[in-house]
Amino acid sequence: MVSNVAAKRRALFILALALILGASGLISRTWAAGAFAVGKCGAYGQAYDYPAEADARAAALRQCKGACAAVTMKRACAALAIDMTNPCGPHGYAVKPRISSSLNAATKKCYEFGGKECVIRAWACDAKG
Template identity: 75%
Template sequence: MIVSTAAAQRRALIVLVLTLLLGASRFISEGFVSKARAAGAFAVGKCGAYGQAFDYPAEAAARAAALKQCKGDCTAVTMKRACAALSVDMANPCGAHGYAVAPKISGSLNAATKKCYEFGGKECVIRAWACDAKG
């Protein structure tokens, strides 16, 4: 059977269009899922206490969940499609600490450690970290 060039081009075009439609529908559905669950929070307290919550539908729910996990008087920061990290001074865990929120994990880890040293830490290490959605 001989297929004309025009018919072959039409079939190729149909295959291309279907492929693009499938790819677009997947991209759209994943985008809606990640946006629907893109709230997180990180709570930080004294002596290395922390709480974390990620991929919650709303910031208030994430904040409440993080604060519930944190023991003592804690401060909560929200992270939306980002990462948060907590660094504490291992020489004195109840002393200096630092925390940060950044778009990527590497940025939050570096900034939290830097802040711990800025506040007087001598042996600052990462105590905890969390990323929300695509952070």
């Protein structure tokens, strides 16, 4: 037989565990904004798990050297591919739900824009990307 005190302790433990798990799920859903900034000659910046898209965009742009454009990624992955024969030439980037599709799409874009030896320069995933 289980005593009344032991049953109450077990119930409190289960309640506390449920609250902790619920709170952690809320935190991961809340901190799910990211951005990827792309500039010339392979310049890039990345930011992920920010509370708001504007904060993530600003952080990514601060990391990127020169004139850069930023795209946001919310529960997604972003990738940048550059042409190794001319790093200041053709490049491609993509934002997709999964890392594999973003890597493939960025490489494909680089080749579409005239790249000869396109390679991934950088990638980042946000929250559940």
